[in-house]
Amino acid sequence: MPIAQIIDAIDCAATKWCNPAWPERIACRDRVAQFTGFSPEVVDRSFDLELRNYRADSLWRVLRREIGDPGVLDGAVFDINLWGYTTAVGPNLVAAILSGNVPGLPALSIVRVLLAKAPMIAKVASGEPCFAAEFVRSLHKISPVLGDALLVTYWRSDETEQLREVTTEVDTVIAYGGIPALKALRAVLPPSVRLLEHSHKLSVGYITRDHLALEQSRLAKAIAIDISTFNQQACITPQAYFIQDEAGTVASFATMVAAALEAMSRKLPLGTLSLSCAAAVRLARLDNSWVTAIDANTSLEHDKGLEFTVTTAATLGQYESIRNRFLCLIPVSGIDDVVAQLAPWRSHLQNVGLGCEPTELTPLLHQFSRIGVSRICSPGRMAEPSMMWCHDGRTCVAELLRWCDVEMHELIPKHES
Template sequence: MTAQAAVDARWISWMPRWVRSADLARFEVASRSSAGEARRCARPVAEGWRALGQGLRRAQLSLRDMPIADIIAAIDAVAERWMDRSFEPRRRARAEVVIATGFSPEAVDRSFDVELRNYRADSLVRALRRELNRPDVLDRFQPDADLHGSTLATGPRVTLAILTGNVPGLPALSIVRSLLVKSAVIAKVASGEPTFAARFVQTLAEVEPRFGDAIAVTYWERDDEASLRSALAEADAVIAYGSDDACAAIRAHVAPHQRYVEHGHKVSVAVIARDYLLDLGPGEVARRVAVDVSTFNQHACIAPQAVLVEGDAISVRAFAAELATAMDDDARACPLGALEEAEAASLQLRRLAYTWRAASRPGCDLWCPAGLDWAVVLSTDLTGLTGSGNRVVHVVPVLDMDSVMDALRPVARHLQNVGLGANGPQFWAAAETLARLGACRVSEPGRMAEPSMMWRHDGMQCIAQLIRWCDVEMHRESERAGGRRGGA
């Protein structure tokens, strides 16, 4: 409800301290997990959205006046706290996320670690430098030698962030990106995991009260177009995560004047060249791929759904067996967790289909434990990829690297992250071809689940896309200022 109410673990919303109680409706959100209890939430009443937007725009003036160095330092201090696994708010958040998602505590902790370390100061500074050239361009006009003038970057007054719930900790990314461009935030949490955002914002507010006054976290149902339109009416920019259909529904309501950054459905794969496999050995490559698959329980778009391995049927089958062993080892250290009944039934049906295919089609096979912690499916092609996650990975033999590109062409439109196991000239040739095919990130196997803040997420400059620039050129004052500052 209010900023202080977020201390109550049942609250999934955060409202700045200046919000009037009369402008809020209070309601309960049923848990999607059979183990969870109903959550409490506050959301502006129909006529209260305008007041929320006006208040956030006033609060944004305080963010605008903060030096970007101070904003970075405050976010860094929050990240430092949350990186400590003994930090009590993190411990509480982990317990809530376990209930909401069914992830094991170990899987949630692994996910938190991967996400939160990106918000340390060095990472944030490098991300801003890569996209804006110099962070202080957000503070005041700075000389631009190519322009022979000066330039200033201005972020949105208010950003609407439609958050995802399939990756623990990921909701922080949209909030952090918004704060980095000095924007206030309306954050809409996901029904699948609605608890983390309010906990994280509470710590942001404790470290820097101006953050707490400039962020509202709330929830509405996917088909509640009235709330979506009301929130959009107060926003200058929108960041949206979701399926292609969900993103399309949001996009349909975005006005031409609003910046829109969308992260829809994506497919990621690992590609293992024959020489790379010989160089590192099947066991080590399998261990690395198992980490990539298992982190985030394979729910993140950056997790590989398939591994394309260069080699003959016998050698690729041997690698699939090694991967099964590695998946089992990883699951012992970091279990999948508990699936909801419907999700478990769906996974069982998929396994039955893979079992039937293994029995009826040459070149197909299946490795899986008695439980549902993982499955390795040996296939002859990429048919049957569902993107449903839960550590089900397909292994597909390919004759050569050209065959890899042919196999990936049908999913090129959604291709995102490739763990490319290759060496020397073969690596660079394959990386360039993958880039032109549609991939926006290439990393080594074992590092697929560790994207940095510097990565251009989905091939976009996600921070820069929120920015509006003002250039001063062809003016003697800018030329004088550039000379005084050592610029143009």
């Protein structure tokens, strides 16, 4: 099947999913909200942000960025640098262990595998088993050939025999999950199977002193967007923001962020937390209230319910945060302080929301890239990565492919020196 036909089919499905009035989307949204506890408004925003990435223009751009000439997926293409012919082929069969914490995210792995012209077995998460099957069903209606290349299924995480049976049939596994889960997966994979893993990551923000002085109101609203989208469940959303200023200034800014989050909660309500998540938020608030009682340099802001919490702290501490719109603002002296605090987590870093002045951007890009950050964007855009972003610093379509080159062959036209 030509790559152009594959992209046209995906684009057609994405167009339907980007229509908030499409009945199939509404039905799926309500089921996802029921399973995850997210409000329907949060699920809708998640669908909007995720599924717009799979329009045709975006897919052609990601192929051109990662592999140069998309024609290599359809056959031999002459490469002037090789001075020969080259072609790219995808895996014979891919298994994907999908994430369930971000509505719409399973489409990312499905689309990448289809762009590599590979069939796929997709295991959904127990916490959100709905979307992947509905997305594949919509693709099947548009292109039965593509739909038949995709199997959506489920098995429990403790059903290792089921996992072994699947992985003996595939040559590539894509997996999302925590570090223990991925370690357990690696232990059962045959040596010949390639594992492309996306483990839990840490994302943060950083706002410089000069930028904060000019943009406080706008930045508070932007941070509220970063926190409210996906309810901080996605790795790309920030668990903390570093603020280059004194503790008193940061505490005042925390009040502005809390007000922005309160306003955002009326437009994008959190949803319903599980008992364990609600207890974690309440316990963290209690811990922070004790800290603020004895340390005048810290602060705590939250609503009467559980919609949002904003606290200030001297250091990052443990990167596995409470999530569910629980944000920590950290006063710092500058980028060296930020780098020092992030150093223990360099293998887990992903996204930085960077508020800075024009002259500060390039030096800060160098600093963050050196410690493992793979994406930098403006505050307020942290939850909106494009398909063109090198996810976790990798070219995720290209890494699925295997290349075959023809060089130094008598049938290749002679090079004119």
